Amino acid sequence: MVLLLRIASTHIRNRMRQTVVSTLGVALGVGFSVAMASLMEGSQRDFMATLIDAIPHVEILDEQRSPAEQPASLVYDAVAYSGLRPKEDLRGIRNPVEALASLRDWVDGNMAQRLTGQAVLRYSGQDLGMTLIGVVPRSELAVSKIGKDMRSGSFRDLDVTSNGLVLGNKAATRLGAELGDTVTLTSANGVAKRFKIVGMFHTGVTSSDEGLAYAPLKAVQILLEKPDVINTIAIKLADIGLANDVAARAERQLGYKAVSWEEANEGLMEAFFVRNIIMYTVVGAILVVAGFGIFNIVSTIVHEKARDIAILKSLGFPEHDIQQIFVLEGLVIGVLGAIAGSILGFALSSYLATIRFEFTTDVEMTQLPIHFSSLHYVIACLLALFSSGIAGFIPARKAARLNPVDIIRGAT
Amino acid sequence: MSLASIPDPNSVLLETRNLTRILPAVVPVTLVEDVSFQVGQSEFIAITGPSGSGKSSLLYLLGLLDRPTRGRIFIDGLETENLSSTDLAQLRLQKIGFVFQFHFLLPEFTALDNVMIPMQKLGKLTSGEQRDRAEGLLSDLGLEDFLHRRPAQLSGGQRQRVAVARALANAPDLILADEPTGSLDSKATEQVFESLQKIVETQKTTIVAVTHDMDLAARMERRIHLVDGRIDYDRKQ
């Protein structure tokens, strides 16, 4: 093996320039793919971190996955009825205390109950449609990042002010309302109730900042005339990897639809998946091109070294040794290229990580999110070695099959 | 088959029976036809014949580089017909050394490396022993001052002697030489011939050498003369 490697290395040393070019080809392929992968995974992780921070990991909703069977179809199956009015079902999760208690038995994480509904906010003669969320402030702070988004006042004041209201700063600006002002909320059924502004938040998402408000759960239940009812249980898990399992079990246990963050963002996950496939296809294509370079140089060497092949065979080197020599030549270039490419990739992604951007919008991104992972290097290097191995193997097989007699006759 | 005395069967190193090699083509070319002979240990045999009579072709068959269309080759009593190409390569490595008309050294390696490569492949000696043996072989051939030269830095006669040293590397039983002196002047021819002769005497190695040089052929113990791929005569002299 050492001997074969020595022979192989003399061959490629004789073609220094071509070797350097092929090595560079592999290095560029590996380097760019590493940099691209670290940028892609970095941005994906950055996005996910923001997302996971902002949304509950599991959300239990007051819906069933399939609509409830109607009494008529339970009695007469296989008969179609038209004009039947579905049985009215008062929506909402009944007995929230019991449901929460049963979840707390086995779920490792924080939970918050919510009642969400629509209401119109009125202040100094102006109206604004609002999504109103009734919360238990302490639990809400444990499952959402609203605490971090507070700009003035305090979310905790909802605890002590039974008619307290926390709303987005844009809504407040539009109405001209300020901290401490009293506003009126009116439900769709016409129930009106006065609330006192105890806090304002700014999330950076305009629809929330303009149209979202939080109030104590009890107050919202009264306003919406749904005493003792909630319509969402939000869960923040200690381990987000369990989200799907927890959602499935909660759904079985409670009978309500439970959605994990992965399911809720299925489209997004698919988009990431497709993005990664595209990325690795491009990486693969680059390395196939690099493979052509290697194929070219090894084929040239086989052609040039036909005489040496005949000598080695006449000395008693078996065919598989000859084949190995030329596969090794491809691999040596692949290994050199992979090493150089890894260094290049590291340098490139380190550089990208230092670039800073100035954004004026609310969603701040001051620097490219780069994620360094040894997996990127391993994948790129393995692909490079695979492609250089194949690129060496094809001419190597031809070399092994050369007939020494033909070569010796041709040369003498 | 002819008048040559058959060697003692116990010491038969190489035997061919009705060896025939036909190149398949639209008009098949017969390179070697019905060649049968036996060669004992430490014989020095000349193969002669007009150009195109099949001498080289016969040598490639004997060296297991080419395979016969018909007939058999035994090496040390071992039938080679059904051996795999890997087995044949191993047999070449251990028992056969080649010397071709042109030097056929590996151009990137020094004289010493060229001689050591078959030993490294066989792997029976430690690297120190390999080096000592290679230096010894080259010195015996008068090349002690050229150990670290590459083939391009050697004269034709020197290269050919390096090739002889390499053929001897693994102490083969049989050396096959195809016009080893064909491209050399008379002085270099004499040097190479003498070193071959010395090998036969000192190492009990058998040498089968193709030659055009009738003077040289006359100085060998036995001569097999080919005409049109067939043995014309096979005699001790």
Ligand SMILES: Nc1ncnc2c1ncn2[C@@H]1O[C@H](COP(=O)(O)OP(=O)(O)OP(=O)(O)O)[C@@H](O)[C@H]1O
């Ligand atoms: N590949 C081939 N195709 C066709 N004919 C061939 C081929 N190889 C050899 N021959 C023919 O076979 C015959 C024997 O060739 P070989 O090389 O064995 O002769 P030789 O005795 O070594 O001749 P020389 O003394 O000139 O070296 C020659 O007539 C040659 O032309």
Ligand SMILES: [Mg+2]
């Ligand atoms: Mg010839």
